[in-house]
Amino acid sequence: xxxxxxxxxxxxxxxxxxxxxxxxxxxxxxxxxxxxxxxxxxxxxxxxxxxxxxxxxxxxxxxxxxxxxxxxxxxxxxxxxxxxxxxxxxxxxxxxxxxxxxxxxxxxxxxxxxxxxxxxxxxxxxxxxxxxxxxxxxxxxxxxxxxxxxxxxxxxxxxxxxxxxxxxxxxxxxxxxxxxxxxxxxxxxxxxxxxxxxxxxxxxxxxxxxxxxxxxxxxxxxxxxxxxxxxxxxxxxxxxxxxxxxxxxxxxxxxxxxxxxxxxxxxxxxxxxxxxxxxxxxxxxxxxxxxxxxxxxxxxxxxxxxxxxxxxxxxxxxxxxxxxxxxxxxxxxxxxxxxxxxxxxxxxxxxxxxxxxxxxxxxxxxxxxxxxxxxxxxxxxxxxxxxxxxxxxxxxxxxxxxxxxxxxxxxxxxxxxxxxxxxxxxxxxxxxxxxxxxxxxxxxxxxxxxxxxxxxxxxxxxxxx
Amino acid sequence: xxxxxxxxxxxxxxxxxxxxxxxxxxxxxxxxxxxxxxxxxxxxxxxxxxxxxxxxxxxxxxxxxxxxxxxxxxxxxxxxxxxxxxxxxxxxxxxxxxxxxxxxxxxxxxxxxxxxxxxxxxxxxxxxxxxxxxxxxxxxxxxxxxxxxxxxxxxxxxxxxxxxxxxxxxxxxxxxxxxxxxxxxxxxxxxxxxxxxxxxxxxxxxxxxxxxxxxxxxxxxxxxxxxxxxxxxxxxxxxxxxxxxxxxxxxxxxxxxxxxxxxxxxxxxxxxxxxxxxxxxxxxxxxxxxxxxxxxxxxxxxxxxxxxxxxxxxxxxxxxxxxxxxxxxxxxxxxxxxxxxxxxxxxxxxxxxxxxxxxxxxxxxxxxxxxxxxxxxxxxxxxxxxxxxxxxxxxxxxxxxxxxxxxxxxxxxxxxxxxxxxxxxxxxxxxxxxxxxxxxxxxxxxxxxxxxxxxxxxxxxxxxxxxxxxxxxxxxx
Numbered sequence: 026x027x028x029x030x031x032x033x034x035x036x037x038x039x040x041x042x043x044x045x046x047x048x049x050x051x052x053x054x055x056x057x058x059x060x061x062x063x064x065x066x067x068x069x070x071x072x073x074x075x076x077x078x079x080x081x082x083x084x085x086x087x088x089x090x091x092x093x094x095x096x097x098x099x100x101x102x103x104x105x106x107x108x109x110x111x112x113x114x115x116x117x118x119x120x121x122x123x124x125x126x127x128x129x130x131x132x133x134x135x136x137x138x139x140x141x142x143x144x145x146x147x148x149x150x151x152x153x154x155x156x157x158x159x160x161x162x163x164x165x166x167x168x169x170x171x172x173x174x175x176x177x178x179x180x181x182x183x184x185x186x187x188x189x190x191x192x193x194x195x196x197x198x199x200x201x202x203x204x205x206x207x208x209x210x211x212x213x214x215x216x217x218x219x220x221x222x223x224x225x226x227x228x229x230x231x232x233x234x235x236x237x238x239x240x241x242x243x244x245x246x247x248x249x250x251x252x253x254x255x256x257x258x259x260x261x262x263x264x265x266x267x268x269x270x271x272x273x274x275x276x277x278x279x280x281x282x283x284x285x286x287x288x289x290x291x292x293x294x295x296x297x298x299x300x301x302x303x304x305x306x307x308x309x310x311x312x313x314x315x316x317x318x319x320x321x322x323x324x325x326x327x328x329x330x331x332x333x334x335x336x337x338x339x340x341x342x343x344x345x346x347x348x349x350x351x352x353x354x355x356x357x358x359x360x361x362x363x364x365x366x367x368x369x370x371x372x373x374x375x376x377x378x379x380x381x382x383x384x385x386x387x388x389x390x391x392x393x394x395x396x397x398x399x400x401x402x403x404x405x406x407x408x409x410x411x412x413x414x415x416x417x418x419x420x421x422x423x424x425x426x427x428x429x430x431x432x433x434x435x436x437x438x439x440x441x442x443x444x445x446x447x448x449x450x451x452x453x454x455x456x457x458x459x460x461x462x463x464x465x466x467x468x469x470x471x472x473x474x475x476x477x478x479x480x481x482x483x484x485x486x487x488x489x490x
Numbered sequence: 491x492x493x494x495x496x497x498x499x500x501x502x503x504x505x506x507x508x509x510x511x512x513x514x515x516x517x518x519x520x521x522x523x524x525x526x527x528x529x530x531x532x533x534x535x536x537x538x539x540x541x542x543x544x545x546x547x548x549x550x551x552x553x554x555x556x557x558x559x560x561x562x563x564x565x566x567x568x569x570x571x572x573x574x575x576x577x578x579x580x581x582x583x584x585x586x587x588x589x590x591x592x593x594x595x596x597x598x599x600x601x602x603x604x605x606x607x608x609x610x611x612x613x614x615x616x617x618x619x620x621x622x623x624x625x626x627x628x629x630x631x632x633x634x635x636x637x638x639x640x641x642x643x644x645x646x647x648x649x650x651x652x653x654x655x656x657x658x659x660x661x662x663x664x665x666x667x668x669x670x671x672x673x674x675x676x677x678x679x680x681x682x683x684x685x686x687x688x689x690x691x692x693x694x695x696x697x698x699x700x701x702x703x704x705x706x707x708x709x710x711x712x713x714x715x716x717x718x719x720x721x722x723x724x725x726x727x728x729x730x731x732x733x734x735x736x737x738x739x740x741x742x743x744x745x746x747x748x749x750x751x752x753x754x755x756x757x758x759x760x761x762x763x764x765x766x767x768x769x770x771x772x773x774x775x776x777x778x779x780x781x782x783x784x785x786x787x788x789x790x791x792x793x794x795x796x797x798x799x800x801x802x803x804x805x806x807x808x809x810x811x812x813x814x815x816x817x818x819x820x821x822x823x824x825x826x827x828x829x830x831x832x833x834x835x836x837x838x839x840x841x842x843x844x845x846x847x848x849x850x851x852x853x854x855x856x857x858x859x860x861x862x863x864x865x866x867x868x869x870x871x872x873x874x875x876x877x878x879x880x881x882x883x884x885x886x887x888x889x890x891x892x893x894x895x896x897x898x899x900x901x902x903x904x905x906x907x908x909x910x911x912x913x914x915x916x917x918x919x920x921x922x923x924x925x926x927x928x929x930x931x932x933x934x935x936x937x938x939x940x941x942x943x944x945x946x947x948x949x950x951x952x953x954x955x956x957x958x959x960x961x962x963x964x965x966x967x
Binding site for chain 1: 592595596597598599600601603604605607608609611612638639640641644647648651652655658661662664665666668672673674675676735736737738739828
């Protein structure tokens with residue numbers, strides 16, 4: 026189930042919230058766990074079993090590792106426990122997400138004909154596997170106590186707000202909240218605001234801009250002018266941001282409605298002054314996960330320059346791979362790794378001194394990066410990039426301006442909303458009048474519902490008698 | 491969330507000093523109002539301040555990174571110290587807000603209405619048909635273990651939920667209006683155009699399909715040796731192109747007309763772009779504003795062109811007079827796009843004193859009528875079906891004109907309003923709509939005696955059609 030669906034907005038959430046609020050505090054975790062499993066099973070009726078298996082094995086190993094430490098088990102054996110559970114987690118992730126990619130590679134390289142596995146990717150597996158890993162590693166490191174309640178642990182892994190698209194919540198940050206998460210009026214109101222804000226980002230901006238990008242990528246090379254290609258690139262960059270950060274906002278908002286506070290996942294990334302800065306603002310929970318569990322254990326930057334560069338490239342290759350199982354994602358990760366190394370060792374100082382140049386440079390790098398991200402076929406990618414740089418169907422045509430006329434306002438609105446400015450203005454306004462805020466929330470919500478109805482608006486198209 | 495707390499504290503302090511100084515409110519009610527405002531003041535600025543605080547934060551980090559031992563950890567430490575300072579104040583404020591009754595706050599009211607709407611949605615009974623969308627709405631999906639495990643149930647559930655949404659028509663109207671406000675005049679291939687026109691664009695012609703069809707037409711004419719005429723009418727998108735918004739993107743119909751004309755070898759090609767353009771230029775209404783069909787007036791205007799293409803003399807045509815049968819016609823494009831039809835149209839039928847007597851037979855349904863018009867169609871949700879009662883796979887018409895020839899027609903709905911003009915000229919007409927024709931064409935051809943075969947299409951339909959090639963091809967076997 027996705028948040029931007031009628032099923033979620035008018036059936037699931039109202040029922041769950043009502044049940045949750047009516048339940049005394051002691052029973053709320055049970056309600057929430059049941060709701061979360063239902064939520065997941067709605068979209069993945071079979072893979073919910075996989076998630077239950079993941080919950081169970083991580084729960085057991087958490088306890089085993091802690092028990093082992095108490096019984097003065099040797100470090101080696103503790104590490105072996107950690108190794109087993111880490112391998113189990115990664116094996117599941119690998120099997121479902123990367124196996125077919127690998128089979129494809131082997132087939133290409135060795136001209137083999139291994140049939141691909143008929144698997145669909147279980148929704149959210151990348152997210153909940155990383156959450157589970159952060160838990161067992163932190164238990165091993167002694168940073169947190171193992172969770173004794175299977176309900177609470179199951180809830181940590183499967184809680185529906187962040188289950189499908191993050192943020193990746195670290196167990197450490199939520200340990201205490203799992204036991205005690207009272208809901209108060211201020212939290213609910215903040216939650217409502219964040220949820221509707223995220224929903225609007227997703228439905229009113231991301232979906233519309235996504236439509237534009239789909240239309241543009243479907244164009245034959247002969248119609249793809251430079252202006253059209255750039256419009257498409259801007260549209261996609263904004264779409265991706267609003268889609269993802271909208272989802273995070275909704276997740277954080279839902280968390281608030283349920284009494285939890287998750288940390289922010291996005292911080293106006295398109296206002297970044299360098300690529301390094303961009304990655305501090307984009308998908309923060311993923312970046313910090315890799316830093317905590319891969320980069321720093323490898324030695325981080327407290328090693329020789331050579332090793333540091335190796336660490337960076339390795340981490341960014343993994344980051345790329347995490348985003349999707351194909352070669353272009355790996356290249357996309359490495360692409361960022363290289364820019365980060367350059368910023369670290371070559372022109373970081375220049376960027377710090379020239380902030381405006383830094384902004385433009387960052388946007389450009391990110392924009393081009395997204396094209397590598399969006400277009401998985403290298404031939405098509407080449408065509409698209411050539412068109413962007415004027416080696417396609419010329420500079421502009423009627424179509425380019427037609428797109429700007431039709432989508433200019435949404436593109437502009439998207440650009441403005443990707444800065445912190447509208448939020449700030451809205452804040453000042455609503456600080457004085459909560460009624461205004463509620464009015465805006467209601468209007469935005471109605472508009473989102475209207476868009477969902479419109480998208481499903483499906484007149485009988487065989488109308489030509 | 492921890493890193494957000496410091497700015498909250500700053501905001502709160504400002505507020506207490508600012509517009510609502512303590513003790514200003516006299517009554518308890520005023521006090522509630524005040525704390526409400528504070529409370530939500532918390533909600534919003536959290537977001538906005540978060541940005542600025544972090545920007546400052548990261549600026550500091552950038553500076554620190556420039557220093558010697560900078561590491562990512564610095565960032566964490568910085569945040570942690572900020573957190574501690576803010577914690578106590580926030581806690582106090584939270585205490586005050588906890589007791590606030592949620593539903594008495596505007597945001598709480600919003601939540602209440604939301605839940606209420608959800609409840610109404612569950613309680614209101616399902617509707618079977620949407621008049622606006624002209625289709626059956628989804629019913630509650632069938633429940634079975636297989637369908638649940640396969641995911642079909644949850645998909646159908648969403649379809650059902652959105653089809654049965656209370657206020658669906660209003661919501662769709664809201665959304666298409668919102669689209670217009672943002673400058674997007676296109677909705678599902680329909681442009682909101684000038685003078686109240688909704689105009690359907692021509693999109694991606696599948697050339698392979700088109701070629702297949704034209705080849706099938708050529709082959710059919712060669713095989714049967716029946717003299718052929720291929721009439722193709724352009725659509726509003728080319729004839730009324732001046733009404734399209736500046737943002738319109740569409741294929742050139744003229745190019746495709748030429749292409750079709752060049753590719754056809756057997757039948758004589760008759761492109762109606764000329765006469766229709768002329769009619770429109772003279773101020774005639776060539777197309778309905780909210781429907782994809784041409785008007786009967788326009789069809790009548792093209793009659794001389796079509797007659798000569800069919801080899802009929804102009805003299806034998808009897809004069810006809812228009813009669814309005816529907817004054818509030820709202821067509822399928824309004825339904826398709828969700829745009830409102832700002833002007834309603836009139837449907838005319840043309841009568842003459844010298845009308846022949848005829849019988850219309852539907853061989854499949856085994857029904858006979860004495861008229862080509864349908865009163866039921868006129869009253870239905872699509873009044874254009876007044877012509878021929880809509881679409882039928884095969885209709886046979888026999889007239890009392892014993893001298894006339896025998897005509898075989900393959901057509902789409904543009905022909906439906908044109909047919910009455912030809913009734914007086916033929917003794918028998920067989921009308922095939924390939925999209926709904928499931929019989930064997932051979933049997934029909936074998937009845938023999940066809941003097942002419944007429945293909946009568948509008949370009950948009952023709953470009954998307956796949957059924958004509960199939961029906962014509964069936965004879966080969």
